[in-house]
Amino acid sequence: MITACPDGRWGRDxxxxxxxxxxxxxxxxxxxxxxxxxxxxxxxxxxxPPTHYGQDCGEECRCMNGGSCHHISGECHCAPGVRTCVLKESTEKNALMNAGVKMVVPAVRRLASAIAHRDG
Structure with missing residues (x-):
């Protein structure tokens, strides 16, 4: 009969x-x-390593401005003298959202102007 060893022990007997x-x-x-x-x-x-974190170091760190990430949680730690080392992913999402707003707002204004002019 094979039995498992208690925690902290391994091998034959x-x-x-x-x-x-x-x-x-x-x-x-x-x-x-x-x-x-x-x-x-x-x-x-x-x-x-400083570029990875998590289980089997399988997650890639996404810190900016010279920040490093915690080896377990991935939380960014800013370099000395740097106030912001936000995750790149968050920054990329914000950039995409801002680009979308910059395209949509003028289109909505033109549409509102056209409707106002039509109803006139």
Whole structure:
């Protein structure tokens, strides 16, 4: 009968001690570490690189103006002396919305003027 090892142990008769850190769990049969969000490496001792965050460091950071993101949450941290390091995605959405407004407002004004002139 095969039974799983208790947390922190792995291998035959659970004789091996897990070397995983930062809340990672270890496979009870192979001892391989399963890293938590924001961590990587054989023992999960390395933070995600500055350009990535999250589970398996699979999310891309979208900070601007030299900002870096938190290795777990992705929250932007501004560089010294910089007040805004907003997510690029938010800035891109705002730019698209502003471009749309700049096109729609003149068209609505022309339409309102044409209706007013027609009803005259």
């Amino acid at each position: 659970c004789q091996n001690k897990c070397e995983c850190v930062n809340g990672a769990s270890c496979d009870p049969f192979s001892g391989e570490c399963r890293c938590t969000r924001g961590w990587r490496g054989k023992e999960c001792s390395e933070e995600c």
